[in-house]
Amino acid sequence: ETLAPEQEPVLEAINFCKMDKDEKIGSTCEITFQEINEMNKKIRPDVISLVATDFFKYFKLNLYKQCPFWEDNNAQCLHRACAVDVVEDWDSLPEYWQPDALGSFSNDSIEEDSTKDDECKFLDQLCAGSGKTTSSLDNKLEDESNVDYCDTADFANRDSVLVDLSANPERFTGYGGKQAGQVWQSIYQDNCFTVNEASASLAKDVFYRLVSGLHASIGTHLSNEYLNTETGKWEPNLDLFMARVGNFPERVSNIYFNYAIISKALWKIQPYLKNLEFCNSYDESVKTKIIDIISQFDSRIFNEDLVFEDDLSLLLKDEFRQRFKNVTEIMDCVHCDRCRLWGKVQTTGYATSLKILFELDDADEETKQNVVDKLTKYELIALFNTLDRLSKSIDSINNFERLYNERLSDNGSKLANYFQMDNFFKVVRNAGKLISESMNEMNKSLNNSLNPKVKDERPKEEKKMNEFTDLDMSTKKRRVDTDITSENRWKKAWKHEIHNLNEALTFLWRSYVDLPRNLFNMTLSIMSRTWNKFVGVDNYVNEHHNSAEYTLDLQ
Numbered sequence: 167e168t169l170a171p172e173q174e175p176v177l178e179a180i181n182f183c184k185m186d187k188d189e190k191i192g193s194t195c196e197i198t199f200q201e202i203n204e205m206n207k208k209i210r211p212d213v214i215s216l217v218a219t220d221f222f223k224y225f226k227l228n229l230y231k232q233c234p235f236w237e238d239n240n241a242q243c244l245h246r247a248c249a250v251d252v253v254e255d256w257d258s259l260p261e262y263w264q265p266d267a268l269g270s271f272s273n274d275s276i277e278e279d280s281t282k283d284d285e286c287k288f289l290d291q292l293c294a295g296s297g298k299t300t301s302s303l304d305n306k307l308e309d310e311s312n313v314d315y316c317d318t319a320d321f322a323n324r325d326s327v328l329v330d331l332s333a334n335p336e337r338f339t340g341y342g343g344k345q346a347g348q349v350w351q352s353i354y355q356d357n358c359f360t361v362n363e364a365s366a367s368l369a370k371d372v373f374y375r376l377v378s379g380l381h382a383s384i385g386t387h388l389s390n391e392y393l394n395t396e397t398g399k400w401e402p403n404l405d406l407f408m409a410r411v412g413n414f415p416e417r418v419s420n421i422y423f424n425y426a427i428i429s430k431a432l433w434k435i436q437p438y439l440k441n442l443e444f445c446n447s448y449d450e451s452v453k454t455k456i457i458d459i460i461s462q463f464d465s466r467i468f469n470e471d472l473v474f475e476d477d478l479s480l481l482l483k484d485e486f487r488q489r490f491k492n493v494t495e496i497m498d499c500v501h502c503d504r505c506r507l508w509g510k511v512q513t514t515g516y517a518t519s520l521k522i523l524f525e526l527d528d529a530d531e532e533t534k535q536n537v538v539d540k541l542t543k544y545e546l547i548a549l550f551n552t553l554d555r556l557s558k559s560i561d562s563i564n565n566f567e568r569l570y571n572e573r574l575s576d577n578g579s580k581l582a583n584y585f586q587m588d589n590f591f592k593v594v595r596n597a598g599k600l601i602s603e604s605m606n607e608m609n610k611s612l613n614n615s616l617n618p619k620v621k622d623e624r625p626k627e628e629k630k631m632n633e634f635t636d637l638d639m640s641t642k643k644r645r646v647d648t649d650i651t652s653e654n655r656w657k658k659a660w661k662h663e664i665h666n667l668n669e670a671l672t673f674l675w676r677s678y679v680d681l682p683r684n685l686f687n688m689t690l691s692i693m694s695r696t697w698n699k700f701v702g703v704d705n706y707v708n709e710h711h712n713s714a715e716y717t718l719d720l721q
C-alpha cells in the first residue's frame with residue numbers, strides 16, 4: 167500500500183517502532199496497538215498481583231530431560247544467571263504450605279508415592295477438597311487426549327521439580343551463541359507445513375508470528391532486566407533492546423499479536439471458569455482478579471475462525487498441533503535452565519491458548535465446559551504467566567519508548583525534532599518494505615550518532631540470515647550516504663575543508679620552525695659520511711625516524 171502524500175513528512179520522522187498505534191495488529195485482529203496499550207494499562211496491576219499468588223507462582227518442569235531432536239552433549243550454561251532455584255527449603259514457605267497445615271503430607275510420603283505427580287500433590291493439598299482443579303489434574307494425567315498442543319505428561323514426571331517463578335525471574339542470563347541459535351533455528355523450521363501451501367498460509371503466518379513473538383518477548387525481557395556490570399543493578403538496556411527488537415517493527419507487532427491470542431483464549435473460557443476452585447483461602451480474591459482481568463478483553467481482539475476455515479482444515483490443524491507440540495519439546499534442548507524454565511512456561515501457555523481457541527468451538531456447551539474443567543493447573547498457571555510475560559513486554563516497550571525519547575532530548579540535537587513522542591509508534595502503513603528498510607538505515611546512523619558505543623547487530627543479523635533461510639526478513643540495502651539531511655551534508659563538507667586547510671597551514675608553519683634544526687642535522691650527516699669515506703670505513707650513520715616529524719592528516 168502506498169502512503170498518502172501528507173503522511174510522508176511524519177513518516178520521515180519515525181524511529182524504531184515503525185507502527186502506527188492506530189493500525190490494526192493483523193488481518194485476524196480487529197484491534198489496534200493503541201487499544202492494546204490501553205487495555206494493558208488497566209489489567210497490569212491485577213496481572214502482577216495474580217501471578218504473585220501462591221496458586222500461580224509455582225510451576226513444575228523436568229530440568230533433566232534429554233533433548234529429543236538431536237544429539238546433545240549435555241553441555242550446560244554455567245553462569246549463575248542460568249541457574250534455577252528449585253523449591254527445597256520447605257521451611258521458608260508460608261505457614262499454609264507447611265506439611266502440618268496440609269495434613270498428611272510429608273516428605274516421606276512423597277518418596278513412597280512415586281507413581282503420581284509428587285509436587286502436584288503438594289499443590290493439590292492447597293486446594294484440598296476443592297474438586298475441579300485438583301481432580302481434573304488427576305483425570306488429565308490419566309486421560310491421554312489428542313487435543314493437546316503440548317506434552318502435559320511432563321507435569322507428572324517424577325524427575326520434575328517445583329519452581330517458584332517469582333524467585334527465578336526471566337532476565338538476561340548470558341546464554342546465547344551457536345547452541346541458542348540452533349534451538350531458535352529448529353523452532354522456526356517447524357513452521358514449514360507440508361499440506362497445501364495456499365491453505366496453509368494463514369496458519370503458517372499465525373505459527374510464525376507466535377514463535378517470533380515469543381522470541382521478541384524474550385528479547386525484550388532480557389534487555390529490560392540486563393545486568394549493568396558497573397552498578398551491579400538489573401536495569402533496562404535501551405541499546406540491546408533496539409538491536410534485538412526495537413529496530414524490527416515486525417517483531418514488536420508479533421508481541422502484540424501473541425497478546426491478542428492469549429487474551430482471546432482467556433475471553434473464551436470465561437463462561438466456563440465457574441467450576442474452577444483455586445484454593446480455599448484465596449479462592450475469592452483470585453477469582454475476582456481473574457474476572458477483572460478478563461472483563462477488560464474484547465472478542466474482536468483475535469478471530470480464530472479465520473485460521474482453519476477451509477476443507478483442509480482438519481489435516482492442517484493436526485499438523486499445526488503436532489508442530490507446536492514439537493516447539494514445546496524443543497525447550498528440552500535449551501542448555502540454560504532459567505531460559506528453559508521460562509521457555510516451558512510460555513510455550514505451555516501458548517499451547518493451552520491454542521487448545522482453547524481451536525478445540526473449543528465445535529463442541530456443545532457441556533463439552534466446552536468439560537474441556538475447560540480438564541485443563542490442568544499447570545496449563546492454567548502457564549496461561550496466566552504467559553499473559554503476564556506479554557503484558558510486561560508491552561509495558562517495557564512503552565518504557566523503552568520513553569527512554570529513547572529521553573536520550574534524544576538529552577542530546578539536545580536537532581535530531582530530536584525528528585523523534586517527537588507521538589511519532590514513536592507512527593508507521594509505515596502495512597510496514598511497506600522499502601520505507602522500513604530506509605528507516606532501519608536511518609535508525610542505525612542515528613544510534614551511532616547518539617551513542618558511539620551502540621552495539622549495532624545489523625551485520626551479524628545479515629550474516630545469520632543465511633542460517634535462517636525460512637525467515638521472512640528483508641534484505642538490507644547497502645548504505646550509500648549516512649547523512650540525514652542536505653543541511654548536514656553541507657555542514658560536514660565545510661568542516662572537512664576547514665580541517666584540511668588547518669592541516670596544510672600547520673604543516674607550513676612547522677616546516678619553518680624546524681628549518682634550522684633540519685639544516686644542522688643535514689650538515690652533520692654529510693660531514694660524517696664524508697669523514698667515513700675519507701678514513702675508509704662503512705657508513706654507520708643511518709637516517710633515523712624523527713619523532714618530531716609532523717604527519718599530515720588530510721581527509
Ligand SMILES: Cc1cc2nc3c(=O)[nH]c(=O)nc-3n(C[C@H](O)[C@H](O)[C@H](O)COP(=O)(O)OP(=O)(O)OC[C@H]3O[C@@H](n4cnc5c(N)ncnc54)[C@H](O)[C@@H]3O)c2cc1C
Pocket residue numbers: 336337338339340341342343346347349350377378379381382383384385388410417497500504505506508509626627630631634637
Ligand atoms: C527458548 C529460549 C529461551 C531463552 N531465554 C533467555 C532468557 O531468559 N535470557 C537470556 O538472556 N537469553 C535467553 N535466551 C537466549 C536468547 O534468546 C538469544 O538466543 C541470545 O541472547 C543470543 O541472541 P542473538 O542476538 O545471537 O540472536 P538470537 O536471539 O539467538 O536469534 C537468532 C536469529 O533469529 C532471528 N531473530 C531474532 N529475533 C527474532 C524474532 N523475534 N523474530 C524472528 N526472527 C528473529 C535473527 O536472524 C537472529 O540472528 C533464550 C533462548 C532460547 C532458545
